Amino acid sequence: MEWSWERIPAEFLVTNVRLCREGTLGRRRGFLHVKKGRIETLGVGTPAHEGLPALDGGGLVCAPGLVDLAVHFREPGFEEQETIATGSRAAAAGGFTAVVTMPDTDPAIDNSGMVRYLIDRGRETGLCRLYPTGAVSPGRKGEAMTEFGDMVAAGAVGFTDGSRPVANGNLMGNALKYATMLGVPIITHPEDLTISGKGVMHGGYWATRLGLPGMARAAEDAALFRDIELARAAKGQLHVAHVSTKGAVEIIRRAKGEGVRVTAAATPHHFSLDHARCRDYSPLFKTNPPLREADDLNAIAEGLADGTIDAIATDHEPHTGTEKEYQFDQAPFGVIGLETALAAGITWLVKTGLLDLGQLIACLSERPARALNLPVGRLEEGAEADFVLIDPEREWTVQGPSFQSRSANSPYLGETLTGMVAATFLRGRLTWRGAAAPGGR
């Protein structure tokens, strides 16, 4: 059988690619041999598999399928913003083969039936692996604990109230303790609401100048400090969803050094864009936690480089164009990120010399998978053939109509980024083929 993008065979080779594994990008060209959805073999040089259909990778990077620890797919309840189908398509277009969904839907994902519903919808769509998290509290109201055990049995990989912090310290402490027996993490959105108050952007010079209420760094740092101490006491596993301040990076670094079981993720917008972006009152830059200052951006990049921050997660939060048409203070928080994460990483971390491409890809695949104990993110013999082909040099300009997501609230609109996903494969099946794919589109 011949190779063809339109009809990809069950067994095939991808040749002439640079393999990226365990944070290292191979110098020599190599190959990947896929058989029935698994990686049969892989290695450098030319494979000795005569007669198999082969895709000439033309020197592209072949990396594990990317893993996103925080996406908001909005189904059920907010399908006008995103559905599991459109979100999965956006994931595939961004090179992701696994995503962890946040439970802030309506109704919230707070029981095993809802967890099963998400998993089933993900399977039907078939474009990426969907790992649901369950809500810590029924309705995400922060009052009591949901049935963690039942939800884990149904497939939940962790618990969080999503973009709402668990304000009650006693509940958070108990959740951390209870989750230890199930071996799953509690994912925190660290924010002391009594400190952040009515803030709509980072509390600093630009908020002052623009006359917008600010959110102090202390709102994140104080809440995170509380959660770290609760995790220490509970011997529980805490995952920090989106680190945005230099103080938080330092708190996590110190806690890790002291043996607290804490992992963390940072979003591309928090290492690439600062609060000055809000200067024209565009709600496309309104997100929570907010875009911060240069010091914070540098601290996050350093944290990714030294492993303090384990992963890059997008916190993909779609909103319709209408919602983001409101005035800055009235528009909802959140930006999308699945389709720009890799390019943002290459543009702001690799091209600037802060990380090499291998490290960046590890931050988007192996490291996040390890942080949440997910059995994915590896490019090795015997593993399922989830992989992505990347052209790390290709420049492109971010434009609304090209998004696969149902929403286009990207803070990178109009920005020229470097690095493009050429093709994404899930279990050996093509889920995305982009303009950078060999042979073009």
Add this chain to the structure above:
Amino acid sequence: MILRSKDVLGLEDLTAEEILGVIDIASRFRAVFDRPVRSVPIMRGRTVVNFFHEPSTRTRISFELAEKRLSADIVNFSTATSSLSKGETLRDTAENLAAMKIDMLVIRHSSSGAARYLAKVLACSVINAGDGAHEHPTQGLLDIMTMRQRLGDLRGRKVTIIGDITHSRVARSNIWGLTKLGAEVTVCGPPTMVPSGLDRMGVRVEYDLMRAVRDADVLNVLRIQLERHSSRSFPSNREYHRMYGISAEVVQKLKPETFVMHPGPMNRDVEIASEVADGPRQVILDQVANGVAVRMALIYLLSGGDPGALAPAAA
């Protein structure tokens, strides 16, 4: 051509020359006030919409008077509810207004940046009559006009702005305008009301009232926005008055020629003692009168009025 832009959104956007140019025209309009017939036919046949999305009395009346004295057709449109709660975006509002072919829009809105947004999407001129805690350029201009009437050139003059800087659009407009004209601006208030990064706007920050007012030529006392302090930034009105209120005792320590301004409405005996508010140092009613003149000047200039066609200001 005094103004470069079709809109006046904030003093941050205006140059020193533009500010002085507007004040010069406003001074000429002030002269019209003393005539038996206080209107001129400059804006006859033009339509101005006053879109007040936030409660306002004096600014709205001041704009309305300015427009009437220029003989414009006026439509007043006010709503205290948010567009979000009504389900209408500012863009919808803008598109409706644009479809009605108006010549000018005066907007007061509780959201910072609202005026800028409308200016971007509307072909007509937009005047910001106060947006959130961002800017209140006409108040800034009338304040500066009032200061110049007393002090002349403001270069090197010391202006102290006192009070709730965090929530004050008046403070921001004053800071941009005054620093552009070379004044030395000090802001003073409790640290809970002075936002971070303010020093980067070219002002000195002082928490001690007496140090802040000692050498001042002007005290610009801001209204404490009691309604915005849900989690109080100060313990009580009484303590605020004791620490930051402009009382007769404070005034006694000022230079003899120092005068006191207030954008109104005043919380008497909170930020300003009644005896100061009614006393010889205050120029509050001058500010109010200048407000109408400044607004006439802006409307005149934005509608293409020729500065040369007006009589020169009395010296």
